[in-house]
Amino acid sequence: MESAVRKLFERYERFFNRSLGGDMDTDEIASLYASDFIAASPAGVMTGKNDDRLKQVMAQGYAHYRAIGTKEMRIRQIRLSEIDELHCVAHVAWTATYARKDQPDTAIDFDVHYLVQTLDGGPKVFGWVSGDEQALLRKHGIV
Template sequence: MMEASVRKLFERYKRLFNQSLGGDTDMDEVASLYAPEFIGAAPAGVRTGKNDDQFRQLLAQGYAHYRAMGTREMRIRNVHLSPIDDRHCMAHVAWTATYARKDQPDVAIDFDVHYLVQKLDGEEPKVFGWVTGDEQTLLREHGII
C-alpha cells in the first residue's frame, strides 16, 4: 500500500512541476507534497527548512528560474523504493529534464534525486528530505547555463 501511494505522490509531483513550467502553479498544492519541516542535501551543503510562506516564495522563484533557463518538461524514467520501516522510505527517482536552447536542438538530461518520504496514518505521503547531485555542473556541461 505504501508503494502505490508513494508512486502516486511522484506522479503528482511531476504533474505539478510541468504545470509550473507552463506558468500555471498553485503553490499551496505544490507545498502539500512536503512535510511541515524538511532537510535537503546537495554538494553545496545541507539545509533545513519549514513548509511556510517563505518556502512557497522560494518554490515560485525556483520554477521561474527553470522556465527562464528553458526547461520544457520533466519526465520520470523510474521510481525505485527502499523501505526504511512501515512509515518511511527512500524514493530513488530517475528524472529526465528537457531544455530548449537558443539556436540549437532541445537537450534531454538524465539525473537522479533521492527523496525521504513519510506516510503517517490517514495522510498522504510527504517528502521530508532529498539528496541531489551537482545540478549546476550538469547544466554547464550541457550548455544550459
Template sequence: MDAQVRKLFERYERLFRKSLAGDADMDEVTSVYASAFIAASPAGIMVGKNDDQLKQAMEQGYARYRAIGTKEMRIRDVRISPIDEHHCVAHVAWTSIFARKGQTDVTIDFDVHYLVQKLVGEPKIFGWVSGDEQEVLRKHGIG
C-alpha cells in the same frame, strides 16, 4: 505504501509540469512536502519549513527553470527502498528537456533520492539528496 508513494510522485511530476507552464498553485505544490525538510547536495545541507518562504523559493525556482529553457521534466522510474512501516527512500530517475536558441534541445537524465514519511493520510516528502545541478547544467551549456 509503495503504491501511495508512486502516486505521490505522479502528482509531483504533474505539479512540476504545471509550474513550468506558469500555471501552478504554490499551496498545491508545497502540499507534497512535510512541515519541515532537509536537503543535501554537494552545495551543502539545508533545512527548512513548509511555509511562505518555501512557496516563494519554489516560485523563484520554477521561474528560473522557465528562464533557462526547461521544456519538460518527467519521471523515468521510481524505485522504493523501505526503511520501516512509515518511512522509505524513493529513488526517482528524472529526464529534463531544455530548449536552446538556434540549437537542438538538450536532454539530461538525473536522479534524486527523496525521504518520504507516511503517518496519517498521504505520504509526504521530508527530505532529498541530489547531485550538483548547477555543474550538470553548466556542462550542457545551460543557464
C-alpha cells in the same frame, strides 16, 4: 506504501510541469512536503519549514527553470528502499528537457533521492539528496 508513494511522485511531476507552463499553485506543490524538511547537495545541507518562505522559494525556482529554457520534467523510473512501515527512500530518475536557441532540445538525466514519510494524511517528502545540478547544467551548456 509503494502505490501511494508512486502516486505522490506522479502528482509531483504533474505539478512541476504545470508550473513550468506558468500555471503554478504553490499550495498544491507545498502539499507534497512534510511540515519540516532537510536537503543535501554538494552546496551543503539545509533545513526548512513548509511555510510561506518555501512557497516563495519555489516560485523563484520555477521562474528560474523557465528562464533557462526548461520545457519538461519526466520521471523515467522510481525505485523504493523501504526503511520501515512508515518511511522509505524514493530513488527517482528524472529527465529534464531544455529548449535551446537555434539548437535541438537537450535532454538531461539525473537522479534525486527523496526521504518519504507516510502517516494518516498520506506520503509526504521530508527530505532529499541531490547531485550538483549547476555543474550538470554547465556541462550541457544550459547555463
